[in-house]
Amino acid sequence: MSHYTSDFARLIRQQGYRLTPQRQLILDAICELGAHVTPEAIYRRVTERAPSINRATVYRNLDFLCEQRLVVAAHIGRETVYEIAGAEPHHHLICRTCDKVITLPHAAVQRFFRALQRRYSFIVDMDHLTLFGLCPKCRKDSRL
Amino acid sequence: MSHYTSDFARLIRQQGYRLTPQRQLILDAICELGAHVTPEAIYRRVTERAPSINRATVYRNLDFLCEQRLVVAAHIGRETVYEIAGAEPHHHLICRTCDKVITLPHAAVQRFFRALQRRYSFIVDMDHLTLFGLCPKCRKDSRL
DNA sequence: AATTCAATTGCATCCTGTTGCAACAACACA
DNA sequence: TGTGTTGTTGCAACAGGATGCAATTGAATT
Numbered sequence: 425m426s427h428y429t430s431d432f433a434r435l436i437r438q439q440g441y442r443l444t445p446q447r448q449l450i451l452d453a454i455c456e457l458g459a460h461v462t463p464e465a466i467y468r469r470v471t472e473r474a475p476s477i478n479r480a481t482v483y484r485n486l487d488f489l490c491e492q493r494l495v496v497a498a499h500i501g502r503e504t505v506y507e508i509a510g511a512e513p514h515h516h517l518i519c520r521t522c523d524k525v526i527t528l529p530h531a532a533v534q535r536f537f538r539a540l541q542r543r544y545s546f547i548v549d550m551d552h553l554t555l556f557g558l559c560p561k562c563r564k565d566s567r568l
Numbered sequence: 569m570s571h572y573t574s575d576f577a578r579l580i581r582q583q584g585y586r587l588t589p590q591r592q593l594i595l596d597a598i599c600e601l602g603a604h605v606t607p608e609a610i611y612r613r614v615t616e617r618a619p620s621i622n623r624a625t626v627y628r629n630l631d632f633l634c635e636q637r638l639v640v641a642a643h644i645g646r647e648t649v650y651e652i653a654g655a656e657p658h659h660h661l662i663c664r665t666c667d668k669v670i671t672l673p674h675a676a677v678q679r680f681f682r683a684l685q686r687r688y689s690f691i692v693d694m695d696h697l698t699l700f701g702l703c704p705k706c707r708k709d710s711r712l
Numbered sequence: 713a714a715t716t717c718a719a720t721t722g723c724a725t726c727c728t729g730t731t732g733c734a735a736c737a738a739c740a741c742a
Numbered sequence: 743t744g745t746g747t748t749g750t751t752g753c754a755a756c757a758g759g760a761t762g763c764a765a766t767t768g769a770a771t772t
Contacts, residue, residue, distance in 0.1 A: 442719055442768050464758075478722050483759060485720095499645055502729090503758095517690045526690060536680040537699075545704035546661045546670060560689035586738050586749055608728075622752050627729060629750095646759090647728095 436492065446470075446477055450485045454495060460505040460525075498552040513551035519559035521566075526559065580636065590614075590621055594629045598639060604649040604669070642696045657695035663703035665710075670703065 432451065433443045453469040454461055467482045486506060489495035496509045500518070515528040530551075537548040558566070576595065577587045597613040598605055611626045630650055633639035640653045644662070659672040674695075681692040702710070 437769080440719080444720065444768070446721070467758095476722085479758080480723085480760075481721060499643060501643060502646070502648060504646060517684070517688065517692070519690075520693065526688060528684075528688070532684070532687065536683075539680075540661070540672075540676070540699070543676065544661065544670060544672070545707070546663075546701055547707060548661070548699045548701040549664065550700055555684070555692045556694055557690055557692040563689070563691060581739080584749080588738070588750065590751070620752080623728080624730075624753085625751060 432494065441488075446474065446481050447485050447488070449474055449477070450482060451489065451494070454489075454506055454508055459507040460498070460500075461507060462503060462505055466506070496552060498554060500554050515553040515555070517555050517557060517559070519562055520556050521562040522559060524559050524561075528553075528555075576638065585632075590618065590625050591629050591632070593618055593621070594626060595633060595638070598633075598650055598652055603651040604642070604644075605651060606647060606649055610650070640696055642698055644698050659697040659699070661699050661701065661703070663706055664700050665706040666703060668703050668705075672697075672699075 436443060449470045450466060453466045457465055457469060463482060463486060466486070467477075467479055470477050470482060486495065486497070490497050490506075493509055495506050496513075498505050498507070498516070500516075513530045515530070515533050517526040517528055518524070519526075533553055537550075541547055580587060593614045594610060597610045601609055601613060607626060607630060610630070611621075611623055614621050614626060630639065630641070634641050634650075637653055639650050640657075642649050642651070642660070657674045659674070659677050661670040661672055662668070663670075677697055681694075685691055
């Protein structure tokens, strides 16, 4: 992670921003907690190590990290979850009954977006889609 | 609107629910305000006529009306907007630069959902999708 | 190492949305 | 028209998220 962090440090300093301990802790927390992390989980994690950190600082840094494209935000229902920005954007199928999450490659969605572009001349630009429905297993169970 | 309301009254009474003045006002407000109405707008509208109405009552009734399928909720970013449930479910393309909203018929999206079902055996069940991107006009402007 | 300046933090405060609970009232039934 | 059941409301309190502002501090420069 250290090379990751130092890249990050260089990157943001070049743009006149700063690498504060709070900002580091927040980025580290997202790394460690993995995918689909809620702001609250990040806040709790960070306060374990720096109890005096303020909630507003967490939110402001999440916005900042998203703007820098180091972190991506996904809106799932009403809540926003975060994760480290990977090389490829990806999407999620979430089962309404068992909450299982299936990852969808960007290509599967891109085809749809291109069709919309052809028909409506509208260029959809979303790097994360969340689609709810019924997973194979729950579908089978519901038809017994 | 009166026949609509009386249908509504019969419908919910049959299920053991009640038609309160607050509930009526909230439904009326959504009718009058049109599509993509925020809870806050509904609350303001309703308090104009019944100042003593409580915010919690508005939120609880929005949930109720959604459960009764008289109203549909759409999640746009972090916020939830409501509108009267039409005969056909539909979707929206929203331009990031000019905020223009383009309505998308369900058929256009269903094709995509069916493709996902074939490939992933996952049945997507969403009656409202919101896709962000660039509308034809703004796209043209941005390429001058 | 000291200086400087703007990015950032913490605090206070506000706003939206949720929940438990006691009081109220819609409406089915007599 | 009165009465009882229970769905519903208003209130109070709370949780997550956003914002204005004064104080702090990262880091570039000397």
